[in-house]
Amino acid sequence: MQKSFFKAIAxxxxxxxxxxxxxxxxxxxxxxxxxxxxxxxKLVSKLSGQNPxxxxxxxxxxGKCLIKSEGISLIGADSxxxxxxxxxxxxxxxxxxxxxxxxxxxxxRKISFYTPQGYYIxxxxxxxxxxxxxxxxxxxxxxxxxTEIAVTEGRLVFTTSEGLKTVDANNKxxxxxxxxxxxxxxxxxxxxxxxxxxxxxxxVAAVLGIALIAGGGGGGSSSSDSPPSExx
Numbered sequence: 001m002q003k004s005f006f007k008a009i010a011x012x013x014x015x016x017x018x019x020x021x022x023x024x025x026x027x028x029x030x031x032x033x034x035x036x037x038x039x040x041x042k043l044v045s046k047l048s049g050q051n052p053x054x055x056x057x058x059x060x061x062x063g064k065c066l067i068k069s070e071g072i073s074l075i076g077a078d079s080x081x082x083x084x085x086x087x088x089x090x091x092x093x094x095x096x097x098x099x100x101x102x103x104x105x106x107x108x109r110k111i112s113f114y115t116p117q118g119y120y121i122x123x124x125x126x127x128x129x130x131x132x133x134x135x136x137x138x139x140x141x142x143x144x145x146x147t148e149i150a151v152t153e154g155r156l157v158f159t160t161s162e163g164l165k166t167v168d169a170n171n172k173x174x175x176x177x178x179x180x181x182x183x184x185x186x187x188x189x190x191x192x193x194x195x196x197x198x199x200x201x202x203x204v205a206a207v208l209g210i211a212l213i214a215g216g217g218g219g220g221s222s223s224s225d226s227p228p229s230e231x232x
Contacts, residue, residue: 029053029084033065055085058096071106090121095141104135104154113139115147117175123164126155137172147175 031053037045038058046062053059053067061076067084068074072091076082080098084091087109093100094114104111104125112121127133135154141147149158150172158165158173167173 028055028086029067029069031059031065031067034062035065036060036062053084056083058083061098071104071108072111073103073105075101075103077101093139095139095147097141097143099138099140101138102136113149115139115141115175116145117141117147120149120173121159122156123159124157126157128154149173149175 029052030050031047032050033048035047035051035053036043036059037047037054038060044057047053059065059067059076059082061078061080061082063078065076066073067076067082069084069086069091074082074084074093077099080100081096082098082100083094083096085094086092090110090112092112092114093102096116102111107125107127110122111125113119125135127135133154135151135156137149137151137153137156139147139149149167151167151169153169155169156167158167160173165173
């Protein structure tokens with residue numbers, strides 16, 4: 001018990017103070033912590049410590065974990081289910097359930113957020129003045145699929161089906177839970193069927209590889225005091 005406690009403290013310290021120094025493979029990502037890796041719905045490996053990680057696999061953090069790629073660091077909460085995909089111009093983050101804190105320290109690439117309820121693409125990350133400036137925030141998806149993308153430092157400009165939305169610090173975009181899909185698996189948020197998204201592992205690659213579909217950006221609120229938007 002004591003060993004596990006100190007292990008958790010050590011990982012938290014590493015994530016909090018040395019995230020920026022963790023290296024990453026060119027065109028890929030590095031994971032730090034205890035991470036279970038799933039492909040096509042099956043557990044294929046368990047990682048511990050620092051390891052390169054494979055795009056489009058589903059990762060489940062056992063305790064806090066860190067995923068770092070060029071210009072972007074992700075801190076996953078315990079039991080979060082997520083996947084990432086690195087492309088030259090965009091970094092794609094898919095969160096199935098749980099909370100992920102993000103830190104953007106470079107605008108070398110755009111970032112896009114995918115959840116079971118839809119997806120957003122960030123047009124610009126706007127940094128505050130200062131040499132150490134970053135953009136910070138979180139993505140949280142609950143068990144019902146309700147999604148909140150919050151900004152805590154800096155600003156993000158999102159591309160949505162309703163146009164560009166700027167989210168300042170201490171505000172968020174909220175994506176409401178989609179209504180149940182009719183029989184036959186009709187498309188849900190973003191033109192994707194719920195079944196496609198939830199097919200963890202194999203489905204993750206399809207979700208992260210999709211192009212923007214007309215009407216699929218998912219409108220949202222840029223104010224934390226506004227009610228959730230209606231899903232399409």
